[in-house]
Amino acid sequence: MNISLFASFYQPSQLTTEEMEILAEKHQYWEVPKGTIILKQGEISNENYIIEKGVMRSYTFDSDNKEITTRLFFENELAIETLSFFGRMPSPEFLETVTDCKIWRFHWDTVQELYHTMPSFREWGRYWMTRELFLSETRMLDFKTLSAEQRYQKLIHEKPKTLHEVPLKYIASFLGITDSTLSRIRKLK
Numbered sequence: 001m002n003i004s005l006f007a008s009f010y011q012p013s014q015l016t017t018e019e020m021e022i023l024a025e026k027h028q029y030w031e032v033p034k035g036t037i038i039l040k041q042g043e044i045s046n047e048n049y050i051i052e053k054g055v056m057r058s059y060t061f062d063s064d065n066k067e068i069t070t071r072l073f074f075e076n077e078l079a080i081e082t083l084s085f086f087g088r089m090p091s092p093e094f095l096e097t098v099t100d101c102k103i104w105r106f107h108w109d110t111v112q113e114l115y116h117t118m119p120s121f122r123e124w125g126r127y128w129m130t131r132e133l134f135l136s137e138t139r140m141l142d143f144k145t146l147s148a149e150q151r152y153q154k155l156i157h158e159k160p161k162t163l164h165e166v167p168l169k170y171i172a173s174f175l176g177i178t179d180s181t182l183s184r185i186r187k188l189k
Contacts (some may be wrong), residue, residue, distance in 0.1 A: 005104070009050050009076055012127065014120040023114065023121065027104035032097050039095035045084035046108045051075050054101030055165045058093040059173070069173040072098075072166060074159060079103070082132065099165055148177045149185050 006024040015023065027050065032038065039045050041060065049056070056079040058071040070093060073079035084091035085108065114121045142151055152175055155162055162171060172182040 005050070005052055005076070009078075010121075010124055013124040015118075015124065016120070019118055019120055022118075026110045026114070027106050030103050030105050032101045032103060034097055034100050036097045037094055038097065039081055039084075039091055039093075041092065041094050042090045043084075044088060045081045045091050045095075047105045048078055048080035048085055048111070049073075049103040049105055051077055051079055052102040052104060054103070055098040055161075056095060056101060056103075057098050057166075057170055057174075058095050059170075060093045067173065069170045072159065072162065072170070072174055074161060074165075078128070098167070098170065143176060148175060148181055149188070151175050152177075152182065152185050 003020050003024040006027070007020055010020065010023065030049075032054075038047075038049070038056075051073055053075055055075075056073040057069050058073075058079075058081060059067055059069045062068050079095060081091045081093055081095055083089060084093075111125075115125060116122075142154065146154065152171075155171070155175065168182060169179055172179045175182065177185075
């Protein structure tokens, strides 16, 4: 097995080559077609997914039953419904493939086993969770302090593949704006 994807993903870490090989062997490869819902709202998430190729999203519905994209996940990122996976509670969101995807599944039981037996993996997990908290706080502040156009520009700057791989309706929803507002913003450029 080529562990370069895992070595790239699990950074920064103190994982030894032997630990990285063990970790890589614990993941299961899965090719998933576009439009596949891999976690339904109300299910408990038992897996997370490293994306080798493709795009995934999480979404839910607002009080008017309108679909809202809450996260976009790209290559070399972890697609996860954090509340359900770590909280062991029914998922408040769906997890779906936006494009055909090549992903690596990692089961809850395996994560727990490695947290208890591999201190360097546990440390990486702390780093990952801290980074996720930072990103979540930043996104919340962006919604309160940036205009729709600024949020769009930031997304395109941070994730340049977004416009090419993600339908505009998902981008608009993720940014908290209507399709027509997104069209107006795009015409300004």
